[in-house]
Amino acid sequence: MPDWDLGQLRALAAAADLGTFDAAARALHVTPSAVSQRIKALEQTAGAVLLHRDRPVRPTAAGEPLVRLARQLDALTADATRHLTGDTDVPRVTLAVNGDSLTTWVLPALAPLAGRVALHLVREDQDRSAELLRDGSVMGAVTSQAVAVQGCTVEPLGVMRYRPMASPAFAARWFGDAWRVDGVRPAALAAAPVVVFDADDRLQDRWLRRRRVDPARPPRHLVPASADFAAAVRLGFGWGMLPAQQSDDDERAGRLVRLTDDAVDVPLLWQQWALRTDALDAVATALRTAAAAGLER
Template identity: 90%
Template sequence: MPDWDLGQLRALAAAADLGTFDAAARALHVTPSAVSQRIKALEQTAGAVLLRRDRPVRPTAAGEPLVRLARQLDALTADATRHLTGEAGVPRVTLAVNGDSLTTWVLPALAPLADRIALQLVREDQDRSADLLRDGSVMGAVTSQAVPVQGCTVEPLGVMRYRPLATPAFAARWFGDAWRTDGVRPGALAVAPVVVFDADDHLQDRWLRRRRVDPARPPRHLVPASADFATAVRLGLGWGMLPGLQAADDEAAGRLVRLTDDVVDVPLHWQQWSLRTAALDAVADALRTAAVHALPPAG
């Protein structure tokens, strides 16, 4: 097993994060030549090229696990230093969270930790956040991926439950005055505008296929922000799949109505580094507790 050098690993991570050897050198308070020498020495130890020398530099497939290792060791080193010296430095925890969870239940769950943990939140689709865990960019993620990323643990949180909603005026215009009794007809859904989050948002497509409607047919409004997406539906730009946590008040007040009673459930899981720190454990506990109250259980 190779004896990894922490200084060399830090040089690799700094170059990968900042994009150039010059920027990495400034961050590490050394010369660019020293950064280059450390990375070359690490490549000799690894027996592989670890960085693509482009602008910006990027880790190779062989380099990604070592970048992740560098970030994990830095977190563990900082955690051990705080415990041994009693220093009052604030630990940093980086998380990937999908926009709907961030808007509804994650921020309230993390708020009590704000005075003792520096949180760096990356908004990422629940289907893609595993990539950030894999390369070490984040320490934990609320994700739809049930299979743990290498070097991580996983546990179920519950499901985010989505319902097809629209304003009463939109429903009446596109589905007829009697849509509540006659139901939403496929022909009307094929022409009624729909709001989608971005090109990777397939929730509306899944629901349309259940109704035997080709998802490519309706006109689409792309609104790539969770709060703005809900606002677009409230303003009548189109219908959209909204989580119950976000739309309950609008439904109760009659500002939004359900097009049907069927739902689309997205299972959510918590994945985190297997290498644990006190700060990461505190974040995991907060999310785990909040999910019990906020999310319906899977199945």
Template identity: 80%
Template sequence: MPDWDLGQLRALAAAADLGTLDAAARALHVTPSAVSQRIKALEQQTGAVLLRRERPVRPTVAGEPLVRLARQLDALTADATRHLADRPVPHVALAVNGDSLTTWLLPALAPLADRVAVQLVREDQDRSAALLRDGSVMAAVTAEAVAVQGCGVEALGVMRYRPYATPAFRDRWFAGGATAAALTVAPVVVFDAADRLQDRWLERRGADPLAPPRHLVPASADFATAVRLGFGWGMLPDQQSADDVAAGRLVPLDARAHVDVPLFWQQWSLRTRALDEVAEHVRRAARAALR
């Protein structure tokens, strides 16, 4: 088993994170030459090129596992230091989709705020697993059921989405019901270019997903606001729409229609107290909030 040098691994990770050797040197309080020498020594040890020398610099396929290793070792070091010296607050980087963040995840993590510094990365549930693969985050709420290499996975539950609009929007565009013809011309609110929730329901109804006008609103709370303001119809999770439905501000386009999105918890296989605490709070909240 290789005897890894933590300074060399940190130099590689800093360069990968910050994009240049100069920036990595400033972060590590060393010279750019020292960063370059550490990375070259690591490349000699592994017999592989670990960093693409371009702008910005990026890890190669061979370098990505070592960048991830550096981040994991830093997490373990911070955890041990905290127990020994009771000093730094440990950091846990977590990827989460916007709807979970807005509805149930933040309240779940609030009790940890004084002892764990949570770094939240908002990413679509279909793409968050990529952040685990490259080591950018230690855990993720994701739609990926297959464990990323070096991670464990468990089911959290299901977020159920339904198509909603304002009563006025429904009366204007869907007086005859949410038919394929009406859905082809009625404006729709979409989170971003990768959001497929509305497309999935349109396809089920026999409508061309590319036909209707689209409003892109890439923030979960603002997405719901756009639907409330009548920009278009959109798929909203039960957790986010219940109050508006009860107050009559939103109505379902089809009372029986829904799209279920299974969510999973993936985290590094390494164990730190901070990561374990975050995982337990997420599990508990998911059991209460999800189907």
């Protein structure tokens, strides 16, 4: 097993984070030549090229696990230092969270930790957050991926239930005054505008296919922010799939109506580095508690 040098690992992570050897050198208070020499030495130990020397530089497939190792060692070192010296520096935890979870239940869950942990939140689709865990950009993620990323643990949180919602005026205009009785007809769905989060949002497509409607037919509005997406549906831009946590109040107040009772369920899981620090433990506990109270099982 190689004897990894912490200084070399830090040089690798700094270059990967900041994009150039010059920026890494400034952050580490050394010369660019020293950064280059440390990374070359680490590559000799690893027996592989660890960085693509582009602008910006970026880790190779062989370099990603070592960048992650560098960040994990920094987190563990900082945690140990706080215990041994009483250091009052606030620990940092980086998380990837999908937009809907961030808007509805994750921020309230983490609010009590705001004075004890510096939270760096990356909004990322639940289907793609594993990439950020894999390259070490984040320490934990609310994700839909059940297979643990190498070096991580995974546990289920619950299910986010999405339902097709629209404003009452939109539903009457596109589906007819009697749509509540007659149901939403496929021909009408093929013409009615739909709101989607971004080009990778497949929730509306999944529901349309259940109704035997080609998802390519309806016109689309792209609204790439969770709160703005819900606002667009309320304002009648189109119909869209909204989580119960985001639509229940509007439905009770009559600002939104449910097109049908069938929903699309998205399982959410918590993946985190397979290590223990006080800050990461506190974040994981807060998310588990909130998910148990607010998500479907």
